[in-house]
Amino acid sequence: MFCSITIDQAVPDFTAPATGGDFTLSALQGKKVVLFFYPKDATPGCTRENAAFRDLYGDFEKANAVVVGISRDSVASHDRFKSRLELPFVLVSDASEAVCQMFDVIKAKKMYGREVRGIERSTFLIDAKGVLRQQWRAAKAPPENGDGTHHVHEVLAAVQAL
Helix, strand or coil: CCCCCCCCCECCCCEECECCCCEEHHHHCCCEEEEEECCCCCCHHHHHHHHHHHHCHHHHHHCCEEEEEEECCCHHHHHHHHHHHCCCCEEEECCCCHHHHHCCCEEEEEECCEEEEEECCEEEEECCCCEEEEEECCCCCCCCCCCCCCHHHHHHHHHHHC
16 A cells, blocks of 8 residues: 655545544545654653644644544554543554555664664644645654754644645
């Protein structure tokens, strides 16, 4: 199912299991969509990133945008993570890596000196017509102290400008 999605092209529709039931991208037609891919539930960087999207969620909503998190974790893991962090947005489970491959976010990474396959933290902004307008690849997790601008703020600014 690999396809190279590029800026200014329509994003293919997909359906995947998620918190609250199956998620289908085309069901969000008419809204801006922020898809953010993160490596793993309940890890420090991913927790900070999800919390940053949570904390700015009201601003995304005001800009007519829906935020969706995606990782390879199970729906059960997502349910626990979402509940613990009180996340107001859907978390998609991509255990099959089909959506990850569509967006080309599975990369070789080094972990404890070994090479492993994992999700490269990436965010994609899709306009209300389903066209990819911007992407942030190899994004860094928000800083531990929570201060300063990070890619979640950049994504929000892009959503507001769209």
